[in-house]
Amino acid sequence: MTPHFADLTTIRVGGAIAAFSEPTSRVGFIEAVEDADSAGLPLCVIGGGSNILASDDDFKGVVVRDGRRDINVLDQAAPREGDDLSVHVNAVAGANWDDFVDFSVRMGLQGVEGLSGVPGTVGASVVQNIGAYGQEVGSSVDSVEVWDRAEKKTSTLSAEQMRFGYRTSALKSSMYSAPGVPADTFFPTPRYVVLSVTFVLQHRAQGEVRFAQLAHALDIEVGQSMAVQLIRQAVLKVRADKAMLEDPSRYSNEWMAGTKQGIASTAVSSSADYDRWSCGSFFVNPIVAQTIADTLPQDAPRFAATAADGTAAVKTSAAWLIDHAGFHKGYPLANKPNSAAALSTKHTLALTNRGQARACDVVSLAHTLQNGVDSAFGITLVPEPVFVGMER
Ligand SMILES: Cc1cc2nc3c(=O)[nH]c(=O)nc-3n(C[C@H](O)[C@H](O)[C@H](O)COP(=O)(O)OP(=O)(O)OC[C@H]3O[C@@H](n4cnc5c(N)ncnc54)[C@H](O)[C@@H]3O)c2cc1C
Structure with a gap:
C-alpha cells in the first residue's frame, strides 16, 4: 500500500503515489534517490509536505522520505x-x-x-x-x-x-x-x-x-x-x-x-482547524524595481531589498496586495460561500482546504488572486509552494 499526497501534505490534497519509501539509514536514503534517478523515474523527496501542492492525478514516480x-x-x-x-x-x-x-x-x-x-x-x-x-x-x-x-x-x-x-x-x-x-x-x-x-x-x-x-x-x-x-x-x-x-x-x-x-x-x-490546512504563505513577497514600486499606492509596504541580479530593489507585501485587490480574509473560491477552498479566516496569504478541496480548487483560487493582483497593481505573484505534477 502507498499513500496519497493528501496523506503527506499539510494542505491535504494530491493524488496516489506509485512508489513510496522511507529509508532509516543514510546509505538507504542515498540509494533510494539514486535508484529512482538511474531508472529515469520522476522523483520527489518529501519532508513534512508543508511546502508542496500536488496534483489530484496519480504520481507515477517515486516519493522518498528520510526516516x-x-x-x-x-x-x-x-x-x-x-x-x-x-x-x-x-x-x-x-x-x-x-x-x-x-x-x-x-x-x-x-x-x-x-x-x-x-x-x-x-x-x-x-x-x-x-x-x-x-x-x-x-x-x-x-x-x-x-x-x-x-x-x-x-x-x-x-x-x-x-x-x-x-x-x-x-x-x-x-x-x-x-x-x-x-x-x-x-x-x-x-x-x-x-x-x-x-x-x-x-x-x-x-x-x-x-x-x-x-x-x-x-x-x-x-x-x-x-x-x-x-x-x-x-x-x-x-x-x-x-x-x-x-x-x-x-x-x-x-x-x-x-x-x-x-x-x-x-x-x-x-x-479540525481548516485555517491550518494550508501550505503557509502561498505567495512570496514580490521584489520589484523602484519604478514599479513608485506606481503602488502610498500606503503599500516597501522594504529595501536586492533583486536576483544583485541590483537595489524594493520588497512589498503579497498579503497587502491581495487584500487591497479586494480579496479579504476568508475569501472563498469563486466568491461562493462554503467553497472547498478559501483564504484563511486569519491570514490573507494562506490558501486553505476547507475539508473537501482538491488541488485544482486551490490552483483555481490562486489564479483568481494572481489575476486580481495583476489587474490592480501590475505585479505577478509567484507561488511559494512546489507544484508537483501540474503547471502553476
Ligand atoms: C502553516 C504553515 C506555516 C508556514 N510558515 C512558514 C514560515 O514562517 N516561514 C517559511 O519560510 N516557511 C513557512 N512555511 C513553509 C514550510 O513550512 C517550509 O517551506 C518548510 O521548510 C518545508 O519543509 P517540508 O519538510 O515540509 O518540505 P516539503 O514540503 O516536504 O518539500 C518542499 C521542497 O523541499 C524539497 N525537499 C524536502 N526534503 C528535502 C531534502 N532532504 N533535500 C532536498 N530537498 C528536499 C522537496 O523536494 C520540495 O521541493 C509554512 C508552512 C505551513 C503549512
Missing part, C-alpha cells in the same frame, strides 16, 4: 575558546524542524528560536531558507551535507556555497530556470538532496527581538533582548493566533505517525 531523526551536539566536550560561544549541532534531513528548534532552545542555544513552529523538516529548511520573525535559517547554517544527483556523489556545501537569499538557496535555484518556472531536470526536488545540516548556534540565554509584532507580544521594544525560551513561547502563541502552525491532528494519520516528537508543543485543537 532518520537524529540531532547531535558536535562540540559538547570541546573547551570554549575566548569569547567564542559557538556550538555546532548536526541534524539529519528527516528530523522535524520544530523538534530541532525545541532541542536547541532546551540546550540553551540561541539562533533559531524565531523559527519555532515552522512546519517541515531540517532537510527542506535550507532549500527555501525558511524565515520568520526576523530570523532566517541561513544565518545559523555552518554547512550542508548533500547527495549530488548530477555528479552522483556526496559533498559538503559551505554556507557561502548555499547562496542563501530571501526564500531561496543554491538548492532551490537548481530546480527552477526562472522564479516559478521548473527546470527540465531535477524538479520537483533539487539537484542536491540534503542528507544533514550542521548549524552554528550560540551558547547564550538571551536573543535579540527584531520583529515588531513579536516585541509587542513580549511587551518589549524592538532590539531588546529576551530569554530564548520566552521568545519561542511567544512565537508559538503568535503563530497559533494566525493559524500559521500545522494542524497537529495530521500526525494521527498512519503515514505521518512518528515523524514528529513534540506534537504537544504545537497546541492540539479538539476539532
Whole structure:
C-alpha cells in the first residue's frame, strides 16, 4: 500500500503515489534517490509536505522520505575558546524542524528560536531558507551535507556555497530556470538532496527581538533582548493566533505517525482547524524595481531589498496586495460561500482546504488572486509552494 499526497501534505490534497519509501539509514536514503534517478523515474523527496501542492492525478514516480531523526551536539566536550560561544549541532534531513528548534532552545542555544513552529523538516529548511520573525535559517547554517544527483556523489556545501537569499538557496535555484518556472531536470526536488545540516548556534540565554509584532507580544521594544525560551513561547502563541502552525491532528494519520516528537508543543485543537490546512504563505513577497514600486499606492509596504541580479530593489507585501485587490480574509473560491477552498479566516496569504478541496480548487483560487493582483497593481505573484505534477 502507498499513500496519497493528501496523506503527506499539510494542505491535504494530491493524488496516489506509485512508489513510496522511507529509508532509516543514510546509505538507504542515498540509494533510494539514486535508484529512482538511474531508472529515469520522476522523483520527489518529501519532508513534512508543508511546502508542496500536488496534483489530484496519480504520481507515477517515486516519493522518498528520510526516516532518520537524529540531532547531535558536535562540540559538547570541546573547551570554549575566548569569547567564542559557538556550538555546532548536526541534524539529519528527516528530523522535524520544530523538534530541532525545541532541542536547541532546551540546550540553551540561541539562533533559531524565531523559527519555532515552522512546519517541515531540517532537510527542506535550507532549500527555501525558511524565515520568520526576523530570523532566517541561513544565518545559523555552518554547512550542508548533500547527495549530488548530477555528479552522483556526496559533498559538503559551505554556507557561502548555499547562496542563501530571501526564500531561496543554491538548492532551490537548481530546480527552477526562472522564479516559478521548473527546470527540465531535477524538479520537483533539487539537484542536491540534503542528507544533514550542521548549524552554528550560540551558547547564550538571551536573543535579540527584531520583529515588531513579536516585541509587542513580549511587551518589549524592538532590539531588546529576551530569554530564548520566552521568545519561542511567544512565537508559538503568535503563530497559533494566525493559524500559521500545522494542524497537529495530521500526525494521527498512519503515514505521518512518528515523524514528529513534540506534537504537544504545537497546541492540539479538539476539532479540525481548516485555517491550518494550508501550505503557509502561498505567495512570496514580490521584489520589484523602484519604478514599479513608485506606481503602488502610498500606503503599500516597501522594504529595501536586492533583486536576483544583485541590483537595489524594493520588497512589498503579497498579503497587502491581495487584500487591497479586494480579496479579504476568508475569501472563498469563486466568491461562493462554503467553497472547498478559501483564504484563511486569519491570514490573507494562506490558501486553505476547507475539508473537501482538491488541488485544482486551490490552483483555481490562486489564479483568481494572481489575476486580481495583476489587474490592480501590475505585479505577478509567484507561488511559494512546489507544484508537483501540474503547471502553476
Ligand atoms: C502553516 C504553515 C506555516 C508556514 N510558515 C512558514 C514560515 O514562517 N516561514 C517559511 O519560510 N516557511 C513557512 N512555511 C513553509 C514550510 O513550512 C517550509 O517551506 C518548510 O521548510 C518545508 O519543509 P517540508 O519538510 O515540509 O518540505 P516539503 O514540503 O516536504 O518539500 C518542499 C521542497 O523541499 C524539497 N525537499 C524536502 N526534503 C528535502 C531534502 N532532504 N533535500 C532536498 N530537498 C528536499 C522537496 O523536494 C520540495 O521541493 C509554512 C508552512 C505551513 C503549512
